[in-house]
Amino acid sequence: MTAEVPVKLYDCRDAFTDTLVELARADRRVVAVVNDSLGSTKVTKLDKVLPEQVVNVGIAEQNMVGVGAGLANGGKIPFVCGATPFLTARALEQIKVDAAYSGANLKFVGVSSGVAYGELGPTHHSIEDIAWLRAIDRLVVIVPADPVETAWAIRAAYEHEGPVFVRTSRIGVPIIHADDYRFEMGKAARLREGNDITIIANGVMVTRALEAAEVLASEGIDTRVLNMATASPIDREAIVAAARETRGIVTVEEHIVRGGLGSAVAEVVVQEQPVPMRILGFPGFCPTGSPAFLLELAGLTPDGIANAAREVMDR
Amino acid sequence: MDSNTVDNTTRLRQRAIDVRLRDLKMVHGAGLGHIGGEFSATDILVTLFFGGVLRYDPANPTDPERDRFVLSKGHSAAALYTTLAMAGYFDEAELDTFLEPLSRLNGHPDRNKVPGVETNTGPLGHGFPVAVGIALSGQMDDAARRTFVLTGDGELQEGSMWEAAMAAGHFGLEKLVCIVDRNRLQQGDRTETTMGLDPLPAKFEAFGWAVRETDGNDPAALLQTFAALPFESGKPNCVIANTRKGHGVSFIEDRKEWHHRVPSDEEYARAVAELEEGRA
Numbered sequence: 215m216t217a218e219v220p221v222k223l224y225d226c227r228d229a230f231t232d233t234l235v236e237l238a239r240a241d242r243r244v245v246a247v248v249n250d251s252l253g254s255t256k257v258t259k260l261d262k263v264l265p266e267q268v269v270n271v272g273i274a275e276q277n278m279v280g281v282g283a284g285l286a287n288g289g290k291i292p293f294v295c296g297a298t299p300f301l302t303a304r305a306l307e308q309i310k311v312d313a314a315y316s317g318a319n320l321k322f323v324g325v326s327s328g329v330a331y332g333e334l335g336p337t338h339h340s341i342e343d344i345a346w347l348r349a350i351d352r353l354v355v356i357v358p359a360d361p362v363e364t365a366w367a368i369r370a371a372y373e374h375e376g377p378v379f380v381r382t383s384r385i386g387v388p389i390i391h392a393d394d395y396r397f398e399m400g401k402a403a404r405l406r407e408g409n410d411i412t413i414i415a416n417g418v419m420v421t422r423a424l425e426a427a428e429v430l431a432s433e434g435i436d437t438r439v440l441n442m443a444t445a446s447p448i449d450r451e452a453i454v455a456a457a458r459e460t461r462g463i464v465t466v467e468e469h470i471v472r473g474g475l476g477s478a479v480a481e482v483v484v485q486e487q488p489v490p491m492r493i494l495g496f497p498g499f500c501p502t503g504s505p506a507f508l509l510e511l512a513g514l515t516p517d518g519i520a521n522a523a524r525e526v527m528d529r
Numbered sequence: 530m531d532s533n534t535v536d537n538t539t540r541l542r543q544r545a546i547d548v549r550l551r552d553l554k555m556v557h558g559a560g561l562g563h564i565g566g567e568f569s570a571t572d573i574l575v576t577l578f579f580g581g582v583l584r585y586d587p588a589n590p591t592d593p594e595r596d597r598f599v600l601s602k603g604h605s606a607a608a609l610y611t612t613l614a615m616a617g618y619f620d621e622a623e624l625d626t627f628l629e630p631l632s633r634l635n636g637h638p639d640r641n642k643v644p645g646v647e648t649n650t651g652p653l654g655h656g657f658p659v660a661v662g663i664a665l666s667g668q669m670d671d672a673a674r675r676t677f678v679l680t681g682d683g684e685l686q687e688g689s690m691w692e693a694a695m696a697a698g699h700f701g702l703e704k705l706v707c708i709v710d711r712n713r714l715q716q717g718d719r720t721e722t723t724m725g726l727d728p729l730p731a732k733f734e735a736f737g738w739a740v741r742e743t744d745g746n747d748p749a750a751l752l753q754t755f756a757a758l759p760f761e762s763g764k765p766n767c768v769i770a771n772t773r774k775g776h777g778v779s780f781i782e783d784r785k786e787w788h789h790r791v792p793s794d795e796e797y798a799r800a801v802a803e804l805e806e807g808r809a
Contacts, residue, residue, distance in 0.1 A: 281662035
């Protein structure tokens with residue numbers, strides 16, 4: 215009897231705030247702006263060591279984004295942090311006008327995205343944000359998959375001159391990227407080679423996509439896995455290559471099936487290289503349940519992804 | 530008032546007429562614009578930019594230590610463009626391209642295209658929070674720079690304005706000046722009929738601001754008010770500038786239809802004549 219070693223799971227907020235503290239120590243222009251969300255964003259870590267680099271505007275998301283844009287005008291490099299559902303939905307016009315259209319050097323870190331808030335229900339789920347954000351010109355949207363990539367994404371946002379939105383979760387994920395992983399903004403990472411079918415995922419779904427590829431491999435299906443961490447602008451080249459070199463594409467996202475990663479991939483596929491596709495995500499508002507339950511209910515599991523891959527193969 | 534002050538005020542009044550004439554020409558030429566709110570705000574813009582209130586250098590529009598001016602009521606863009614051009618940010622001749630295809634002089638100001646614009650505004654309720662952030666950055670850096678933001682009064686019906694007001698009071702942004710263009714009219718009707726704002730000074734005071742009321746169409750009164758800044762130690766400053774929408778032209782003044790009405794050729798000629806008469 216072999217003892218099963220449990221896979222260690224990580225909350226990506228830790229990688230975010232550890233990186234933020236590092237950046238803030240090295241560059242005093244780096245400030246965090248929060249909406250009474252010190253605890254939920256884990257920005258408490260920064261507040262403990264560099265409180266003068268933390269601005270709490272209270273529960274006021276529109277003002278939080280405007281103040282962030284103003285701080286950027288004054289030479290700061292602000293990271294506006296809050297729960298994604300409220301940050302995006304409440305302050306979407308501010309993200310569009312004050313940050314993107316104005317070209318402010320402003321960074322956003324959305325935490326508890328997707329269905330991370332589980333039982334709290336659809337008011338607290340953020341399954342529409344990618345659709346909203348990727349429609350905004352000049353805004354880079356990154357959905358990191360694990361702590362390693364989260365740290366990269368935060369550093370990339372810091373180095374990029376212009377607005378960036380980093381969408382993180384609080385659902386525990388294993389580390390899937392090796393220490394030598396190099397994140398490149400706007401480029402998909404090919405985590406697994408394969409020429410039968412392609413799975414494109416980002417965020418917490420990447421680890422499940424890799425597990426699905428294992429299941430498919432046991433059936434002799436050679437699966438390519440792309441981590442499309444940059445949701446906008448999307449890596450068209452990687453999508454076209456997948457469409458040319460494999461028989462079809464399955465996309466997997468912790469998001470509603472309208473307007474998100476699947477739609478972004480489909481926009482490229484239908485115009486550049488039409489192939490069969492399946493878009494996996496949530497069909498609509500979610501019922502009551504834990505994050506794990508809701509992902510399972512929507513078929514966002516290794517088995518669900520593998521089933522979709524088989525369907526595409528059979529077309 | 531000493532003679533220098535009198536001269537300065539006379540100069541500002543003349544300059545305000547210049548701005549209104551140019552603004553009127555732009556809107557008449559483009560067939561689109563917001564004359565009413567532009568004329569109510571003109572004396573405020575002129576006093577800030579030409580009365581020695583704002584510290585700025587058109588040759589170095591991104592100088593980190595410049596004073597900031599944020600036009601929260603972004604639909605008064607033509608008045609801002611005219612002021613910026615006359616201040617030397619760009620050639621006045623370019624004002625003739627207002628709203629033309631591909632002109633950088635859009636219906637609402639774009640900081641990426643027009644020097645002197647601090648943040649893109651147009652939808653109401655945006656400039657004020659940004660100004661609070663700018664002022665906060667200055668406070669964090671212990672900098673001398675001041676931030677002036679001009680808001681509409683109808684704009685104060687937006688919730689984000691009171692989020693910003695609350696934050697400015699909480700942070701005690703002494704180098705922030707919010708000027709409310711209190712013309713008592715908004716697009717559809719009088720402010721007090723639509724969604725009452727009074728007692729406006731008491732509202733700002735309750736949010737932690739030091740408040741002064743002044744005649745917003747009188748450069749002398751405005752200068753005197755700005756000279757008293759900061760009004761109180763440790764508090765942001767609110768100037769309720771009582772204005773008349775469409776100030777300077779009798780048939781435009783205080784009429785809601787002139788929020789975005791465009792003058793006919795005949796009206797244009799009459800308006801020009803009235804404004805020129807004001808020079809005497």
